Amino acid sequence: MLIDTHAHIYDPQFDTEAMLTRAEAAQVSQIWMPNCARETVPGLMALAEQYPDRCLPMMGLHPAYVNADVEVELASVEDLLNRHAFMAVGEIGLDFYWDMTYVDQQFAAFDTQLRWASAQQLPVSMHTRSGHDRNAFAEAADMIEKLALPNLTGIFHCFVGTLDEARRAIDMGFKLGIGGVATFKNGRSGAPGLDKVLPHLGLEHIVLETDAPYLAPVPHRGKRNEPAYLRLIAQRIADLMHVSVDDVARHTTANAQALLPALYANLLPG
Numbered sequence: 469m470l471i472d473t474h475a476h477i478y479d480p481q482f483d484t485e486a487m488l489t490r491a492e493a494a495q496v497s498q499i500w501m502p503n504c505a506r507e508t509v510p511g512l513m514a515l516a517e518q519y520p521d522r523c524l525p526m527m528g529l530h531p532a533y534v535n536a537d538v539e540v541e542l543a544s545v546e547d548l549l550n551r552h553a554f555m556a557v558g559e560i561g562l563d564f565y566w567d568m569t570y571v572d573q574q575f576a577a578f579d580t581q582l583r584w585a586s587a588q589q590l591p592v593s594m595h596t597r598s599g600h601d602r603n604a605f606a607e608a609a610d611m612i613e614k615l616a617l618p619n620l621t622g623i624f625h626c627f628v629g630t631l632d633e634a635r636r637a638i639d640m641g642f643k644l645g646i647g648g649v650a651t652f653k654n655g656r657s658g659a660p661g662l663d664k665v666l667p668h669l670g671l672e673h674i675v676l677e678t679d680a681p682y683l684a685p686v687p688h689r690g691k692r693n694e695p696a697y698l699r700l701i702a703q704r705i706a707d708l709m710h711v712s713v714d715d716v717a718r719h720t721t722a723n724a725q726a727l728l729p730a731l732y733a734n735l736l737p738g
């Protein structure tokens with residue numbers, strides 16, 4: 469049994485039934501859905517209502533979607549967080565890769581949403597993509613350490629950092645979300661390669677994710693990604709860490725379950 473801790477399965481390019489059937493066949497029993505912005509809310513909520521025990525919703529404003537409408541976007545997130553149950557605040561964070569126009573607003577939105585997560589005792593799913601000669605992981609970690617909010621935990625989604633950065637995330641009480649990049653020969657552009665990092669980490673610090681429809685693992689690299697491919701990622705991690713794929717499944721599922729707020733914790737067999 470595997471948990472995909474980060475997948476945008478409300479993306480319109482999916483035939484939902486077929487995609488979920490393939491996920492089930494691959495023993496992916498639960499899929500966590502990060503929100504991006506107001507435009508993705510209807511699709512996300514529809515899936516969460518239709519498959520309440522399989523497709524778990526997060527709510528948040530994605531940093532790459534922060535623009536001049538940031539106040540309206542955040543008001544929508546806050547309103548939804550107050551009216552519905554969500555398993556996490558996400559995805560939130562810093563994106564220096566695409567566009568630096570609204571970087572100040574990105575920091576403000578990240579700060580605000582971290583505070584909401586802490587106040588509601590929800591974990592966070594964090595996007596930290598570097599670019600323009602700035603390290604998004606380091607700046608996010610600096611901010612979290614400075615804020616020192618109570619009850620704050622979660623996942624550094626799509627972790628591609630160094631061993632030192634992995635240890636810093638772990639020391640801060642966070643899990644590392646490992647996805648298709650682990651199967652790439654050269655990691656992601658500028659990253660050291662997870663093959664140099666994962667062998668030095670314990671399984672207790674890792675959760676699995678696809679980030680579908682993005683970042684498909686080898687041999688599907690460059691194509692549309694989907695939760696059924698999570699098994700390929702689990703196998704790659706098992707190979708890199710010299711453990712069995714069953715060990716990877718058991719640990720990463722337990723790690724993910726431990727992050728779930730009480731309302732969702734009874735969905736899976738203990």
Ligand SMILES: [Zn+2]
Nearest residue numbers: 474502559679
């Ligand atoms: Zn994402």
